[in-house]
Amino acid sequence: MNNNYTTIDSLSQHTNREVSIAGWLYNKRGSGKIQFIIIRDGTGLCQCIIEKGKVSDELFEQLKHLGQESSLSVTGTIRADERSVGGYELAATDAQVICPAEGYPITPKSHGIDFLLKNRHLHLRSHLQWCIGKIRHTVIDAVRRFFNDNGFTLIDTPIFTAIAGEEQQSLFEVDYFGSPLHLTQTGQLHLESAAMSFGRVYCFGPTFRAEKSKTRRHLTEFWMVEPEVAFIELDGLLELAENFVSSIVARVLKDNKSQLETLGADIASLEKITPPFYRLTYTQCVEILTSERARGFLAGQLQEMQEQKQQTEAKIAELEKQQAGQIKQWQRDKNAAELIELRSELAEINTKIENNPKHAQLAAEFTWGKDLGGSDETIISQMHDKPVFVTHYPKQAKAFYMKTDRENEKVVLNFDLLAPAGFGEIIGGSVREDDYERLVARINEQGLNAENYEWYLDLRKYGSVPHGGFGLGIERTVAWITNQKHIRQCIPFPRMMDKVYI
Ligand code: 4AD
Numbered sequence: 001m002n003n004n005y006t007t008i009d010s011l012s013q014h015t016n017r018e019v020s021i022a023g024w025l026y027n028k029r030g031s032g033k034i035q036f037i038i039i040r041d042g043t044g045l046c047q048c049i050i051e052k053g054k055v056s057d058e059l060f061e062q063l064k065h066l067g068q069e070s071s072l073s074v075t076g077t078i079r080a081d082e083r084s085v086g087g088y089e090l091a092a093t094d095a096q097v098i099c100p101a102e103g104y105p106i107t108p109k110s111h112g113i114d115f116l117l118k119n120r121h122l123h124l125r126s127h128l129q130w131c132i133g134k135i136r137h138t139v140i141d142a143v144r145r146f147f148n149d150n151g152f153t154l155i156d157t158p159i160f161t162a163i164a165g166e167e168q169q170s171l172f173e174v175d176y177f178g179s180p181l182h183l184t185q186t187g188q189l190h191l192e193s194a195a196m197s198f199g200r201v202y203c204f205g206p207t208f209r210a211e212k213s214k215t216r217r218h219l220t221e222f223w224m225v226e227p228e229v230a231f232i233e234l235d236g237l238l239e240l241a242e243n244f245v246s247s248i249v250a251r252v253l254k255d256n257k258s259q260l261e262t263l264g265a266d267i268a269s270l271e272k273i274t275p276p277f278y279r280l281t282y283t284q285c286v287e288i289l290t291s292e293r294a295r296g297f298l299a300g301q302l303q304e305m306q307e308q309k310q311q312t313e314a315k316i317a318e319l320e321k322q323q324a325g326q327i328k329q330w331q332r333d334k335n336a337a338e339l340i341e342l343r344s345e346l347a348e349i350n351t352k353i354e355n356n357p358k359h360a361q362l363a364a365e366f367t368w369g370k371d372l373g374g375s376d377e378t379i380i381s382q383m384h385d386k387p388v389f390v391t392h393y394p395k396q397a398k399a400f401y402m403k404t405d406r407e408n409e410k411v412v413l414n415f416d417l418l419a420p421a422g423f424g425e426i427i428g429g430s431v432r433e434d435d436y437e438r439l440v441a442r443i444n445e446q447g448l449n450a451e452n453y454e455w456y457l458d459l460r461k462y463g464s465v466p467h468g469g470f471g472l473g474i475e476r477t478v479a480w481i482t483n484q485k486h487i488r489q490c491i492p493f494p495r496m497m498d499k500v501y502i
Pocket residue numbers: 165166185186187188209211217218219220222224226227425426427428429430469470471472473474475476487
């Protein structure tokens with residue numbers, strides 16, 4: 001960075017001194033005598049005050065008509081001002097327009113999500129996307145720090161693979177010099193071989209799933225971090241996972257409080273994320289889902305949503321009434337933006353009201369043996385104020401590599417971690433089947449081609465040990481922490497089943 005420019009995040013060290021900042025015009029308002037322009041420079045936002053008489057008339061006019069997202073530098077004195085965005089403001093004495101912009105397509109008013117995704121290359125400049133990006137950065141740094149500080153060795157696993165780690169239906173096939181290969185769904189299988197060399201390892205990279213679901217929790221390309229540990233049992237894995245997740249949340253609370261506030265995250269709930277988390281078996285979950293307690297809980301939710309619906313409808317009616325009358329233009333614009341928000345909120349509430357009885361029925365009729373569905377996970381996680389481990393799933397619902405519980409052959413030694421407040425699964429993991437014969441039987445049972453798994457089976461021939469690990473999805477974790485409904489907001493350039501925008 002040019003040393004002549006001061007970054008906005010360091011303005012506190014420059015009060016009452018003259019500095020130059022450089023960035024983009026984020027927003028502006030003002031009159032013929034004074035202009036307030038907000039500059040963003042990638043490190044923060046700063047309001048600059050341009051007073052007629054303090055700068056040349058020519059410059060004043062140029063800045064007054066400058067378009068959103070024009071690039072410029074501004075020189076002036078820094079003053080502390082609590083009311084100002086970022087807590088400091090700059091009283092300008094000079095400025096230089098670097099590249100004027102006209103007709104920037106994304107205005108501070110609300111736009112539909114489709115429009116914003118088509119303009120993701122520009123929307124990344126918005127304050128909300130910036131806050132999420134900053135938090136994603138912290139999450140990834142905290143992930144690496146946790147493993148690096150706890151004796152894990154980073155192992156880079158391949159993206160082109162010949163074997164399936166998860167469901168075969170969700171493999172992306174690529175033409176590899178005339179032969180089919182897949183994009184990796186998980187680094188786990190390769191990582192297991194590295195665990196037999198290094199003991200504690202992790203991999204971290206993009207993973208691919210051709211899942212035909214358009215839910216708020218699914219991307220076709222997402223980032224996953226996976227630790228794998230030799231000589232560990234289920235209890236040890238759960239402890240590792242709760243310490244890991246707690247350390248991530250603590251780091252975000254420490255480094256990104258203001259971004260969390262801007263995004264409307266539930267900071268008080270995040271502060272509660274400390275070990276131990278809740279531990280339920282799958283069988284206990286089935287009992288909860290089919291219980292009176294769950295039925296009452298869902299009925300209570302329905303009532304709450306109906307009240308919310310009425311309140312939102314009343315607010316919309318009030319704003320519509322104002323819009324029909326005589327009001328100032330700024331008030332009209334503000335109302336219009338608020339109406340877009342409220343109408344989309346109302347649509348969401350209506351969907352939830354519609355889904356509530358369906359989800360209630362699915363839960364009430366849940367039978368032992370099925371995998372937990374998205375709505376079942378949501379119910380369990382809504383009924384808890386901290387993350388919940390769900391362990392010991394039925395063998396038939398889970399992947400071939402999971403170790404059969406020797407005390408109950410119907411279940412496997414696995415777990416999912418459900419984030420609270422209805423967010424749902426952010427981690428999936430298990431102890432791995434370490435017995436050669438049993439693993440071969442599982443591979444055959446699931447109709448997989450045992451020949452492809454020869455190298456993986458070798459690990460059970462040459463010094464097999466109890467081992468296990470898990471995978472945490474970065475986008476889901478960021479969405480949970482930042483309170484985003486859809487995980488597509490939590491990766492800079494999302495890839496989804498129905499659309500890849502840019
Ligand atoms: O539960 P999953 O499928 O587990 C595995 O892949 C194991 N092999 C991991 C392991 O044991 N090493 O995926 C793990 C996590 C999920 O909990 C979720 O957070 C995320 O990866 N995930 C997705 N995130 C976004 N979009 C998708 N389509 C995802 N599928 C899984």
